[in-house]
Structures are given as structure tokens and as C-alpha cells.
């Protein structure tokens with residue numbers, strides 16, 4: 001059930017076990033979190049903390065850092081201690097860094113069973129160390145590094161193979177009475193990825209970390225991630241998300257946040273309702289929408305701002321929004337809460353909207 005007055009959502013969350021990544025809950029009891037990974041050399045503590053601070057400011061809930069070398073492992077205690085958000089160490093190949101990360105006080109550790117030789121033999125030790133420190137483990141299966149046994153069995157990284165790999169490893173942890181696990185099964189094909197998560201969702205109750213891996217540059221990666229996450233979130237599947245883009249991690253956080261906001265899975269903040277423009281437009285809508293978006297970036301209150309090119313749908317949409325403009329004849333009618341408060345020349349539309357938005361935001365903040 002949904003609390004009265006809450007924005008409607010498309011599905012109830014799938015019921016999962018609940019775990020804590022530092023102060024951030026991951027599971028069906030908690031809001032869906034957004035995470036990303038730093039791109040700095042982890043051993044460069046200052047640069048890494050600087051990037052984590054930028055990600056925190058952008059709304060990142062959980063951050064992951066790579067740990068490919070001993071120098072990186074040595075940097076983990078300082079980073080885990082000074083970061084404002086929980087830090088997950090991302091470990092491939094070297095089990096000894098799993099133990100280092102747990103000892104370092106990382107909020108969780110990600111392991112890729114396909115990339116750690118004889119992983120099965122190490123599970124007991126990892127489970128004990130993680131349990132002693134209360135550290136959750138993410139089992140992160142990737143199509144590109146699937147367990148050779150499953151590659152042989154399935155021929156390629158099918159949805160079944162990805163899910164089987166993750167469930168096999170989770171089963172080994174469970175044998176040692178360790179259940180503080182979340183799972184990801186990433187593939188670069190959204191269709192394969194969605195199917196793999198659907199299989200997992202049917203077969204276990206671990207929280208799931210969603211990701212389309214190697215999704216590509218910003219435009220393609222945004223669409224692949226949004227469509228795949230949408231298909232899963234529509235079924236209530238997904239407890240934490242990571243958008244992978246060949247673009248700076250702050251962009252990943254913005255996209256992830258926007259996906260959740262679009263589905264009412266986190267409160268909407270600034271929303272620009274702008275028209276696509278057409279032959280009726282009497283103003284440069286693209287430019288106007290971009291300028292208003294740029295001028296209001298970082299707005300922390302929920303605000304719908306309508307930017308409309310003409311008077312056909314303009315006044316209607318502008319009235320529905322908190323604030324809006326309907327343009328025509330080189331002028332803009334400025335609406336606030338459904339009332340035309342003034343008409344300004346085209347050149348003053350942007351500054352007027354920004355001024356009014358600031359005023360409304362201040363009122364909301366005070367109220």
C-alpha cells in the first residue's frame with residue numbers, strides 16, 4: 001500500500017532481505033539507492049575523496065572504488081573513514097584485497113566470482129571475515145567475465161548462465177550461514193540483462209543491484225539503462241541502481257536519479273515541462289528550455305516549470321505547472337499557480353522565470 005497523497009508508482013517492491021551498506025539500507029524496506037564508481041586512481045586519496053565529495057553533492061548514495069593494487073588497498077581505510085557516503089571496495093582477481101577491504105572498514109565489498117580463481121575455496125574465509133565485521137558482500141557477475149564452468153555449460157552468457165553463476169556463489173555463502181548478500185548480473189544487452197534479473201527475482205530474495213554494463217556513451221547508455229531499469233522497476237525488481245556511462249560519474253548519478261524520479265520512486269525536484277516545438281512556435285523553444293534548465297539547475301524543491309512555444313497548449317500546461325510561460329507575438333505570459341502574473345518581452349522570459357522560481361522556492365522552503 002501507498003501512503004495517502006504519495007505519488008502513484010507502477011509496482012510494489014519485490015520483498016527482499018534487507019541489508020545495511022553503512023547507513024544506507026538496501027532492500028525492499030528502503031528507498032532505491034543510486035550509486036556509481038570513482039574514476040580516480042584509488043591510491044590517490046585526495047583526488048578520490050574530492051570526486052566522492054562531488055558525487056555526494058550530486059546526490060550519490062553509495063560509491064564504489066576499484067582496488068587493483070596493494071597501494072589502492074592501503075588507501076581504503078582513509079577513504080572509508082573520510083567519505084561522507086558509504087564506500088564499497090570493488091575487487092577482482094585478488095582475494096587478499098577482499099580481506100583488506102573488510103579490515104579497512106569499507107561499507108561493503110563487491111566480488112566477481114568469475115574473476116577470482118578458486119573462488120569457491122575462498123568463500124568460507126570471506127564469509128567469516130565479513131560476518132565478523134558486519135560487512136555485506138555484493139556478488140557481481142558480469143557477462144564479460146562469466147565463470148568458465150558456466151560458459152562451457154551454456155555456450156555463452158545467457159540470462160540463465162548469469163543467474164546460475166550468481167545463485168551458485170550465493171549458495172556457497174549460505175552454506176556458511178552468510179546471507180548479507182546483494183546480487184548483480186550485468187550484460188550490455190538490456191534484453192539479456194532484464195531476463196537475468198527476472199530469473200534471479202524468482203529464485204531468491206536477495207536485494208538486487210541493477211546495471212547494464214558497458215552501456216556505452218552518454219546518449220546510448222542513458223537509453224539502455226532507462227529502458228532496462230524501467231522494465232524491471234515496473235515489476236518491483238531492483239533495490240539499488242548503477243547507470244554505467246562512458247562519461248563522468250556525476251552524469252551517471254544524474255541519470256540514475258532522473259530514472260527514479262520519472263517513476264516516482266524518489267521525490268521529483270525540478271521538472272521542466274517543455275513542448276517539442278512545432279510550426280506554430282513563436283519563440284525558440286529549445287533555447288528557452290535549455291536556458292531555464294541551466295538557470296534552475298540544482299533546485300532542491302519540487303517545482304514544475306512549463307516552457308511552451310505558443311498559445312495552443314501553452315496556457316493549459318503553464319496553468320497546471322507551478323510556474324510557466326506561454327509565448328506568443330514576441331511576448332511571454334508568465335503564469336504562477338495558474339494565474340497570469342505578468343506579460344514580458346521575449347528577451348526577459350528567462351530571467352523572469354528564474355526570478356519567480358527563486359521566489360517560489362524560498363516560499364516553499366519557509367513553508
Ligand code: SF4
Nearest residue numbers: 275277278281309310
Ligand atoms: Fe507547437 Fe505550441 Fe504545442 Fe509547442 S505548445 S508544440 S509550439 S503547438
